[in-house]
Amino acid sequence: MxxxxxxxxxxxxxxxxxxxxxxxxxxxxxxxxxxxxxxxxxxxxxxxxxxxxxxxxxxxxxxxxxxxxxxxxxxxxxxxxxxxxxxxxxxxxxxxxxxxxxxxxxxxxxxxxxxxxxxxxxxxxxxxxxxxxxxxxxxxxxxxxxxxxxxxxxxxxxxxxxxxxxxxxxxxxxxxxxxxxxxxxxxxxxxxxxxxxxxxxxxxxxxxxxxxxxxxxxxxxxxxxxxxxxVASFIGAMNFLPTETGQTMAIRLEDVLVGPASMYEQKAEVEAIMLVGHYAILSLKTQNNQHLQSYVTRTESAKYLEGDAISYQIAKYQMYDKKEALQ
CATH class of the missing domain: 3.40.50.300 (P-loop containing nucleotide triphosphate hydrolases)
Structure with missing residues (x-):
């Protein structure tokens, strides 16, 4: 070039x-x-x-x-x-x-x-x-x-x-x-x-x-x-979760896969459902009281109500060390 x-x-x-x-x-x-x-x-x-x-x-x-x-x-x-x-x-x-x-x-x-x-x-x-x-x-x-x-x-x-x-x-x-x-x-x-x-x-x-x-x-x-x-926080929507090692786990909303309570190993409760045009954002509260958001289609969001028990799986994530997380 x-x-x-x-x-x-x-x-x-x-x-x-x-x-x-x-x-x-x-x-x-x-x-x-x-x-x-x-x-x-x-x-x-x-x-x-x-x-x-x-x-x-x-x-x-x-x-x-x-x-x-x-x-x-x-x-x-x-x-x-x-x-x-x-x-x-x-x-x-x-x-x-x-x-x-x-x-x-x-x-x-x-x-x-x-x-x-x-x-x-x-x-x-x-x-x-x-x-x-x-x-x-x-x-x-x-x-x-x-x-x-x-x-x-x-x-x-x-x-x-x-x-x-x-x-x-x-x-x-x-x-x-x-x-x-x-x-x-x-x-x-x-x-x-x-x-x-x-x-x-x-x-x-x-x-x-x-x-x-x-x-x-x-x-x-x-x-x-x-x-x-x-950079992760500035480009696109991202979940940030603290880990026991002191690192921060970064997860894109589309990489939080959700389903019925029996579908995945990790469990959560639906806190809120926000319609955003042709898709929706599910806000979840996990079993260890952490908060996650997930993108789902409008059709899929109609399956859930606030307070429902569901399950989820993290398809992809990145880790940042403690020093980086504080910057």
């Missing part, structure tokens, strides 16, 4: 001591790499450093083997899409899109053709004369993405671009971004705190914690084999 962006020994330290330290990261050509983590973990700090909006304390950033660490944002081969769209409200969609091309001295005829093509690409044909206030949030974000890709960046940077949208529009925008990225063979660096979003669109995910990379891998690798309890 061709490395498009190389982040080497990167440190960005703020006056209060926060930031990121000694980050090394290779971002491949034509992939969507997502920086995932809670607020303050350093994900946006890295993204803004690649875009030139954060001053680097130490280390270097290369795009296509070219050093860009000290270049101004406008001199970098990157395009940035922010959470708040950043469209000029007094300009039409056409003028918002044309602005960067005009600065590059692109001919009017070519600008018109490029804008028509990019609006077709983001499925917003014919809105050139509208103003941002006349568009929905999802439409505004599509225009913001269109504006960035019009400048043909080597790397597209997106900072929580869908977080202000409602759930249904967010899901649609994820699909649209994936389609656009594949159509144009873009290299995308995406920042989010939403694990579902990261799992759904990413080729690889970087899980961040307190300025460091906790794990880097494909969505399947991170979901199936989290290298730490922190």
């Amino acid at each position: 061709t490395v498009k962006v190389k982040v080497k020994d990167l440190s960005i330290i703020y006056d209060n001591g926060d930031g990121v330290r000694d980050v090394n990261l290779d971002i491949y050509e034509n992939e969507i790499l997502t920086l995932l983590g809670p607020s303050g973990c350093g994900k946006t700090t890295i993204l803004r450093a690649i875009g030139g909006f954060n001053k680097v304390t130490q280390g270097s950033i290369l795009i296509d083997d070219q050093e860009i660490t000290n270049l101004e944002p406008e001199d970098r081969p990157t395009g940035m899409v922010f959470q708040g769209y950043n469209l000029w409200p007094h300009m039409s969609v056409y003028d918002n899109l044309a602005f960067g091309l005009k600065l590059r001295k692109v001919k009017k005829v070519e600008i018109k053709e490029k804008i028509k093509n990019v609006l077709d690409l983001v499925k917003l044909p014919g809105i050139e004369k509208k103003y941002p206030a006349q568009l929905s949030g999802g439409q505004q974000q599509r225009v913001a993405i269109a504006r960035s890709i019009l400048l043909e960046p080597a790397v597209l940077l997106l900072d929580e671009p869908f977080s202000a949208l409602d759930a249904k529009i967010r899901q649609e925008m994820r699909l649209e971004l994936k389609r656009i990225q594949q159509d144009l063979n873009l290299t995308v660096v995406f920042v989010t705190h939403d694990q579902e979003e990261a799992m759904s669109i990413s080729d690889r995910i970087v899980v961040m914690d307190k300025g460091h990379i906790s794990q880097l891998g494909t969505p399947n690798e991170i979901y199936d084999n989290p290298q730490s309890q922190y």
